[in-house]
Amino acid sequence: MVVASIVAFVGALTAPWLHRWLGSTAGWALALLPLGLAVYFASLLPDVVEGQTLRHSLAWVPSLGVNFSFYLDGLSLLFALLITGIGTFIVIYSGGYLKGHPNLGRFYLVILLFMASMLGLVLADNVVTLFVMWELTSITSYLLIGFNHSEFRSRRAATQALLVTAGGGLALLAGLILLALMGGSLEISELLGQGQVLREHPLYLPALILVLLGAFTKSAQFPFHFWLPNAMEAPTPVSAYLHSATMVKAGVYLLARLQPALGGTEVWSSALMVFGLATLLTGATLTFRHTDLKRLLAYSTVAALGALVFLIGLVPLTDYYAAMGFATFLLAHSLYKGGLFMAAGAVDHEAGTRDINQLGGLFRVMPLTGVAVVLAALSLAGLPPVLGFIGKEVLYVAALQAAPAWMVGLAVLGFAAGAMLALLLVVPFFRGQPPQAVHEGPPSLWLGPLVLAGLGLLLGLFPGLYNPLADAVASAVKGKAVAYHLKLWPGFNLALLLSLLTVLLGVGLYFLYPRLQAWMAQEPIPGPENAYVALLRGLMRLAAGVERLLQSGSLRAYLVWTFGGLVGLVGLALFHGGVLLWPAGASSPKLEQVLLLALMLLGTIGALRLRSHLAMVVVLGIVGAGVALVFLLQNAPDLSITQFLVETLTAILIALVLLQIRNIGSVPRGRWLDKAVALGFGSLVTLLMLGVLAQPLELHLSQFFAQKSLPEGFGRNIVNVILVDFRGLDTFGEITVVGLAGLGVWALLKRRQREERP
Amino acid sequence: MNTLILKTTSRFLFTLLLLLSVFLLLRGHNEPGGGFIGALVAVGAYALFALAHGLSAARKLLPLPPLRLVGWGLLVALLSALPALLLGQPLMTGQWFSLLGVKVGTPVIFDIGVYLTVFGALLAAIFGLEEAAHHPSEGA
Known part of the structure; x- marks a missing residue:
């Protein structure tokens, strides 16, 4: 597992060279890397479904308990398979989608680096390793969203995504460290066994809030959802991979991973259910504002992420339905959403537009993409016989079992918007006339959507294929062994009725959509994004103000701030620390000391009275030389030599600088602020010295x-x-x-x- | 600066100061001195020479441009830290051996690195400023 992770990173680094050698076929060749990793992880399937967990560790900073340790159970294996499996098709797809792009080599590099980081994230056992990988996915996501960096919108979206997710990442770091301190270990596998201790710890709530902040920002939960639709500025392979199938699920992964340790309290369940549902509804509502394929899909992703968080909140409240629903819906969503995004990109690539109102009759000219879209849309709508149907059924059963009725009702509404979106996506393939000269793209563009959507159908028809892994995933989320029989046809029950209701509502919404869309798109809706913008603007203004004040460009102002600040702060500390002391038993000064002092005072007075800068430098040299002599009298020849030399060279340097300034004139009179600061600094040093001398001399180190x-x-x-x-x-x-x-x-x-x- | 006395004496002083600087560097481990102080003396020597004979004459007396000396100094200091690693000891553990009856060790080599770095950096600043002084500009 450690080797797999290293192979992923090293493989990513070779991408630009491979791209240069192989040209346009590089996508197919590079796909061998994720494919190979996927095969490796698939080979671990038999062990994992039997309930085994694998653990490998590489020492990193052993003295602090920080290790590159990896842990594989059902949950991490499902994610690893998704990352490498979908990654394979994404890399192939990128080769076709970005064909001829001048920066394609760089694109391969970053997207494969992302894959490696994401793998590291889901395999990590040590919280520090997890955090590092977490931030690496944020950074690679930033680079990928901003891939078209000449566009202002791309850059803005990239920065926004980075600020939101990395800001949450900082909270997560604090949360993870708190958890590690509370549980006494940095290894997640050990923390999972400490659930009781963690939940009863007085710091449970702060730690939970910090972890939730990290997870919610990453997984675009309300009120941090706004960065995800904006991230659609990224090239479509990125949207399909990072922003639907994998990275945005990192927060969901973390919550699921920590569920056995942190779940089971009231605050856990209510926070996740409320925020999950709010996100589901936000995503569903905002879908109505858009006609752009990618934006529509992005809001539906937000909704799905909300549903997943909602389910994790339900896990402790139900026996196994919620965990099973999580396992099923997670896979179903990754398959259909990844496929839909890639298909949307293919349509955009061939037809030149992503506006659903301008698309029509596509099935005739793009049949393979059409089949993929229909299958994926079935899953999105939650209709049989695909995996999305099973996922939603189990979800409904879980919600009916443990959630209040109003929550179930809202969830149905949220899913109805999904069903409506499915119709919106399918209709342009059948109604209307195809745009001129549109045809099916190359295999690289339709292979991915078709395979992913086909998998959804296969697993829907034969859920037994997925059942063992789903059990393992659900066990990991639940924290104890779960065995549940996934069925396509569960028989007539309340959940089925709800499904029917969802679809009917969806159809109804579909007919309302044109009018709703026109109405909702009119006005900007105030949302949390406004707060983000205001915060950012305020920060910029504050920075500009501070800069005007402190970094005015005048050397004299800098010195005043530096020394004035020093006098103020150290003076305050002196005052509060009560070290304003007079040394006891000070000896009376010797004659040569008095003479030296008089000489230095003379130098100081001279410097104050002279009007020529150069003369001032020379006269100040007297003070410096006096200090050097004092060192000599105190038997410190080293210090004395150094002081003499530094004094000499400083005089030369300052003289050289002064020579550069032609219109320097003479030193003006007045300057009371400068004098006050200088006097303050001198007094401060004197007081400090006196304070130091009043303390008993610590000879430990000297000796x-x-x-x-x-x-x-x-x-x-x-x-x-x-x-x-x-x-x-x-x-x-x-x-x-x-x-x-x-x-x-x-x-x-x-x-x-x-x-x-x- | 064009005075006969300075021009004449600076030649002797330059040589003497450089000798003193190397002397300070080498004896530093046991008597007052060391790489830092030695470098300051050497900078003083070059600054004096440049004042009396001009910048280009002073530059000709340098084996390498000042900033290259900085690079070499840092490299020498870094290399002196490494032998300890090869012997499995913590970085920078001093290694001592006797060379023709004189004790030589990696700390002395490290001090030579300090000498070169400080010398190069300060000289770069002084020479740069002196060069610019011939093309003074308006204002600050």
Whole structure:
């Protein structure tokens, strides 16, 4: 499993080269990577359905308990199969859809990197590994949404998706760390056994909220749903793969994964059911505003994600129906939605439009895509004999068993919108005339939709094929073994009646749709996206304000802020810390000290009175030299030499800089603020020194270095031994900074010269 | 700057200061001195020479451009940290051996890296500023 993950990442990195060598057939060749992985995961099926779990671990930071550990049970296996299986067709499809695109090589790279990260996410056992993979999927998603980066809308949608999902990711990180601290382990497999401890912990609620924030943002739950429809700016393979079948289900995956540990409390169930249902209805309602195929599908994805979250909330309340419904509906949705997206892309690719009002008669010219759409739409509508029907049936049974009646009613309404959408999608294939010169796309464009939709039909007709894996998935979500017999025909019951009602309502909505659409598309509906925009705008304005204040471009202002801030903050700490002390038993000063002090004071006064900048620098040098002499008197020759040299070179540097400024004039009088800050800083340092001297001298470290310097560092100069040996790594960091600063000065000067001499 | 005294004395001072700088560098492990201080002295020597004889004359006395020296310095410092890893010890553990009766160790090599980096970076700044001083511009 570790190897599979590494193969996925390394394979992704070879994509651009393969693309260059193979040209337009690269899609088919690259599809071998996800296909191979899918076969590998399929080979693990027999073990997993028997209830075995596989665990592999690679040490990463063992001292902190952070490992690259992977865990495979029914739930992760289903996701791994979806990711690699659908990934295979997506890669093939991309080759046809983006044929001839100049950046196709990069596209392959990023989409395969996404696949690898997503695999890592669903296989991860360690919460740190999970988090890293989680963020990697956010970043690759950002790159893919913004693939057409010359378009402003793409860039905006990409940024929005990144900010929302990565922001939630931060909350998730905090939540996961809290869980790890509460449960005493970073491994999810161990946390799952600690459910009792976690649920009764006083930090349960904060941890839960943080985890939910992460999951809800990622899986586009209300009120964070708005980024997903906007993400439709991405090329269609991305929408089909990331934004319907896999990435947006990461949040759902996480909730399902943690269900046995965190579920079972009232707040868990009610939060998931309420937000899930709200999302389902939001997605269903907003469907009515659009006529664009991809947008319609995006809102239906939002609705489906809501339904999945709703189901996870139901899991602890029902014996096994909700878990089973989750397992079935998840697969059904990934199959039909991935297929529908790819088909929509194919139609767009061939007909040049995605507006359902302008499409017609497509079945005659695109029969294979048509078959795929009809089969997938059946699943979307929840009609027999496809898998979507079974998924929705079990969902209804679970809801009837444990959810209040009004929730069931709202769920039926939400699904009715799905049924309406299915009709909307199918009708353009049969009614009207096909646009000019439209024909079926190449195999790469229809293979994926056909296979995915066909799988939905196959599993619908023979649910027994999926039953063992569904049991394993449901067991993982439920937290204990589940065995349930999936049937296409459950017999007459209330759920079947609800299904019938859903379809009838859907047909009714279909006839209302044209009028509703015209009415709803008219006015912008205020939603959470407005809050996002306002927040972002406020942040920008704040940043601009702070920048005007702090980064005014005047060196003097910078110094005032830096030193003024230092005086204020450290002064406050001094005051509160109560370290304003006078050292006891200070010795009376010696003659040479008094003389030195007088010399330095003279320098200071001179600097204050002089009006020439250059003269000021020289006179200030007296103060510096005085300090160096003080060091010398205190038996610190090292410090003294350094001080002398630094003082000299500083004088040279400042003089050189001053020479550059032609109209510098003389130092103006006044400048009371500058003087106050300077005086404040001087007083602060004095107070600090006095405070330090008043404390008993801590000789622990000095003694350590004095003792160890010669025997362990082979040097008698303690200062130097500390610099190059004991604290060598610090020094290395420091000289790196010095080197970079030199480079920076050089670059700035070069730039200015080039600007002056074009 | 065009004074005979400075021009004449700077030649001697330059050599003396450079010798002093290397002396400080090498004895640093046992007596006051070290790579940082040594580098500062060397920068002083070059800055003085450039003042007296002009920038191009000073540049000719450099084996490599200042920024290249920075690169080499960092590389030398980094390389001195690695032998310990090969011996299975923590990074930067000092390795000492005797060469013709003189004790040599990786910390000394590290100090030479410090010397080169500090020397190169400061000299890059001073030479750059001095070069720009011949093309002063308006305002700040």
